[in-house]
Amino acid sequence: QVQLVESGGGLVQAGGSLKLSCAASGSSVSPNVMGWYRQAPGKQRELTATISRGGWINYTDSVKGRFTISRGNGQNTVSLQMNSLKPEDTGVYYCNARIFSRDFWGKGTLVTVSS
Numbered sequence: 176q177v178q179l180v181e182s183g184g185g186l187v188q189a190g191g192s193l194k195l196s197c198a199a200s201g202s203s204v205s206p207n208v209m210g211w212y213r214q215a216p217g218k219q220r221e222l223t224a225t226i227s228r229g230g231w232i233n234y235t236d237s238v239k240g241r242f243t244i245s246r247g248n249g250q251n252t253v254s255l256q257m258n259s260l261k262p263e264d265t266g267v268y269y270c271n272a273r274i275f276s277r278d279f280w281g282k283g284t285l286v287t288v289s290s
Contacts, residue, residue, distance in 0.1 A: 177201045177279040179270045184284030187260055191288070195255040197270030197281055205250035206272035206279075214283070215266040223268065224255060237263070260288045 183195040199206055210225030210233075224234045224244040232244060243256040253270065265288050270281035 177272065177274065179272055179279055179281035181268070181270045181281045181284040184268060184286045186287045186289065189260060189262055189288055189290050191260050192256070192258045193260065193286060194257065195268055195270075195284060195286075197253050199251045199253075199270075199272045199279070202251075202272075202274055204274060206274050208271075208273040209246060209253035210271045211244065211253070211255045212269045212271055213264070213266040213286075214269065215263075218266075220269065225271075226253065257286070260286075262288045262290045264288050 178201050179197055179199050181197045187193050208225050208227050211223040212220045213223045214220040222235050223238055224242055226232045226244045226246050228250055241259045246253050267283040267285050269283045272279045
């Protein structure tokens with residue numbers, strides 16, 4: 176069974192930085208795509224950033240220029256460097272891995288940005 180374990184959330188002031196990390200285990204192949212999704216209070220989960228095994232990257236418009244997604248050399252880890260954080264970045268961030276069209280999710284890590 177594929178498992179995703181996130182780390183790195185916390186409380187930070189506006190303008191600060193955090194780095195989220197996620198490690199995937201339990202699969203004999205590395206995920207085709209890994210990414211991060213945010214669920215703000217009272218809202219649906221939405222895409223923040225994704226990166227494919229080939230290095231193709233997609234960001235939601237609101238984080239472009241502030242967040243950087245990357246994958247580890249082994250292709251089973253993904254990180255999200257978040258700079259210039261804003262209160263609207265607050266939410267639970269979920270790691271996602273897509274393997275052969277199946278989606279797997281971590282339990283989420285809370286990011287709170289205070290104004």
